[in-house]
Amino acid sequence: MPRFYDNPVIGGFHPDPSVCRVGEDYYLVCSSFEYFPGVPIFHSRDLVHWRQIGNVLDRPEQLPLPPDTPASRGIYAPTIRHHDGRFWLITTNVSTGGNFIVTAERPEGPWSDPVWIDLPGIDPDLAWDDEGNCWAAFQGVGVARIDPEAGKVLDGPWPIWSGTGLQWPEAPHLYRIGDWWYLMIAEGGTERGHTVAMARARSPRGPFEPSPVNPILTHRGTDHPVQSTGHADLVTTPDGDWWMVLLATRPRGFTPGFHVLGRETFLVPVEWVDGWPRVGTVELRARAPRAWHPWEPPPARDDFDAPVLGHEWISPRSRPDTSWSLAERPGWLTLHATGSTLDASGCTFVGRRQQHPECRVEVRLDPGWARAGVSVRLDEAHHYDLEVCDGRVEVIARIGPLRNVVARRAVPPGAVVLAVTTRTDDLLPPSATGAHDIALGTAATGPDTIAFHLGADLLAELDGRYLSTEVAVGFTGRVIGMYATEGSASFDWFEYRERGADVPA
Structure with missing residues (x-):
């Protein structure tokens, strides 16, 4: 069995990855900004070979973008989750309408029309507790208890953690792991100072205590060929191993360096030490879960x-x-x-x-x-x-x-x-x-x-x-x-x- 794989696992303009696992299948989505159709969705069986199986927002009524929508506006930072037999995706149309939820029985679609929800900020997240309550986190970082079917805020929103003090605390993801709620965010901006930080609490409302080793991931201030590491999501394998998908860039040329492919999707293993995740360096060639080559691109x-x-x-x-x-x-x-x-x-x-x-x-x-x-x-x-x-x-x-x-x-x-x-x-x-x-x-x-x-x-x-x-x-x-x-x-x-x-x- 091959021991290494190449990063990025999905190359070129596939930023803000979010991933979920259903059985032995993994599904991943990315931001699409002003492009139609929106939110590409990928499938994998090993976290390395990814194949695009559709686009979540493939109908004009799902993706209203005014003709004068500026470049780099539109759809920001989707989160995909699987709960109670359905796929759920929450994201933000920063040009029209704000935050909304779509659902599907199958990841290939069809996905529903948007259910709009009055939440502040961008980068929304979905998580369910053992009692069936749905919690939505968002940039800032805040949280609210919501009815995802009706698109209603039931309680909140409340501020829960603003990170370690860097700019733009965003990209929150809530995870229930054992007796703890873990909150992972990005901060420092999506440029060279990008980082991933972690906190935990006994309740999704907090209070949250930060990891003693924050940031748990960053390449800032290094000469590593992979830069701008951040905006991550966690997933477990059926064997119980933990992995992180994240965005990063590959700048080239004379200072300040130029990245032309956009922010791409990378993969890195995660270990747990004393109740906190530890993440290594994101390498261009790294140890693989099962496979050798990266993503499966479209036909040539x-x-x-x-x-x-x-x-x-x-x-x-x-x-x-x-x-x-x-x-x-x-x-x-x-x-x-x-x-x-x-x-x-x-x-x-x-x-x-x-x-x-x-x-x-x-x-x-x-x-x-x-x-x-x-x-x-x-x-x-x-x-x-x-x-x-x-x-x-x-x-x-x-x-x-x-x-x-x-x-x-x-x-x-x-x-x-x-x-x-x-x-x-x-x-x-x-x-x-x-x-x-x-x-x-x-x-x-x-x-x-x-x-x-x-x-x-x-x-x-x-x-x-x-x-x-x-x-x-x-x-x-x-x-x-x-x-x-x-x-x-x-x-x-x-x-x-x-x-x-x-x-x-």
């Missing part, structure tokens, strides 16, 4: 032969039925423009998360008379586009207030193959590696280089730091996808591969 290639889009495909804010079709041209994904630019909300964009530091994406596009292409997107003000229109292909960089065409070439009529690659070695183009450039201070490296190709021909290379959280700010990571901003265009296939896996990049 989508030929769009299925009647519905796969679970991995997401769109900003909404995906109107009139904006896309798999039936108009069988075997192709046809996109109809709903907005004239990627620089504002309302555009037609269908993409998937970048999940590896080095990857290669290829698409076969028949643009017809449309304006369409493939985009590497962080938000409306930070994206790189490879666009075909009017017999030419262009590489376009949108960085904050600047928008520039950095390469242009004529293309013949008909379908073309477009490719985007990312690499983390040989970062600076040859013109910026000489002694003169170093003397001018231009040799500082970003996290990666993003290259754009028409077939096998290289069109342009761009610095990846401008599509990073440290530049663009926010909570999300890169999403690479197809778009149309004028007319209608069809995509024959979309292929995503880790660079160096199966095909050269």
Whole structure:
């Protein structure tokens, strides 16, 4: 039996993980922010191999997001639990409505319409006591006794513990373990100072005493390649072992370091010493519960032969039925423009998360008379586009207030193959590696280089730091996808591969 596994166990823009176990099956959910469908849900039998089995919020009525919802708003920090034969999920729509609960008989869904509940803050949690009372904790940190079926607060809310004094005490989870109620929170902010802290009490209302070894987990102030460790959840195996899932980042490049994939889901074992959890360092290669490789990513290639889009495909804010079709041209994904630019909300964009530091994406596009292409997107003000229109292909960089065409070439009529690659070695183009450039201070490296190709021909290379959280700010990571901003265009296939896996990049 293999003894090691690779972190992250779910790579790329899968933050704020929450996990529950039912028998020998584990289910995990993550934040989705402004993207639709919302709250991806994964299944595993060993905590290492994760497969996406759906999205909890897959209907517009479950996920009302106004057209002007800013990037990094929307759905924050879900908690998933299994109680009394049902799956329960509580989360926050910070753009519309606040906190709500949805339920399902099966984790794949269908999940119910939201039951809204008047609780303050974000990051809500659910826990049940032996008498059947349901307790909801929330950012701050407070707790209330609620009726989760009706969405009513029965008692409270009351403040219970504000952490160790760091900023943003949040992400609370309550656990009944033996005779104690344990409260685990994140604090210190979700950046490099992120930590996990623990307290315990005899009642969910407290008073809570802090762990003598707080924080029980943090990588702050270290040069470890895994940073921003926090926002965690605990789970036990059928054998009684304890594990923690958490978010963390993998920054690269010159100081301050840049993370481009967003906050990802990591795994670390937990031991109990004198009634308190002890958590080790979160390693990129760590001891495994049973398995060897990390998560099971979506299929490398989508030929769009299925009647519905796969679970991995997401769109900003909404995906109107009139904006896309798999039936108009069988075997192709046809996109109809709903907005004239990627620089504002309302555009037609269908993409998937970048999940590896080095990857290669290829698409076969028949643009017809449309304006369409493939985009590497962080938000409306930070994206790189490879666009075909009017017999030419262009590489376009949108960085904050600047928008520039950095390469242009004529293309013949008909379908073309477009490719985007990312690499983390040989970062600076040859013109910026000489002694003169170093003397001018231009040799500082970003996290990666993003290259754009028409077939096998290289069109342009761009610095990846401008599509990073440290530049663009926010909570999300890169999403690479197809778009149309004028007319209608069809995509024959979309292929995503880790660079160096199966095909050269």
